[in-house]
Amino acid sequence: MNPISLICILTGVMLNAGAQLLLKAGVSAVGHFDFTRANIVPIGFKLAMQVPIIGGLAxxxxxxxxxxxxxxxxxxxxxxxxxxxxxxVNAFAAWYLFGEALTMQRLIGIAIILVGVLVLARS
Structure with missing residues (x-):
């Protein structure tokens, strides 16, 4: 894989990860809600007006x-x-930004992912 290709792929990955983090920030601003027939429109409107959600979709x-x-x-x-x-990216960013737990089990999973990607990239 040449450097330009790698940049395209990693940029796509980072934008995707950033989108998830922005969606989480937007929904956190709205708070927990029950999705019922009665609140589909008000909750949908509230979510649609959240700047982080709009940014995540972008x-x-x-x-x-x-x-x-x-x-x-x-x-x-x-x-x-x-x-x-x-x-x-999301595991570490969620830990840093949202205070989510980074347990040993999650860290081991992250290590496995990194090893898998490294093996794949070298093939």
């Missing part, structure tokens, strides 16, 4: 464009597993 749109460019340069069997790097 990240998804841009990530699809970047991902398409990356897929034009890299085999999908190499590119798609790279998305698992988003799990790693």
């Amino acid at each position: 990240c998804y749109v841009v990530s699809v464009g970047v991902w398409i460019i990356g897929l034009s340069r890299v085999d999908v069997s190499i590119a798609y597993p790279m998305l698992s790097l988003g799990y790693v």
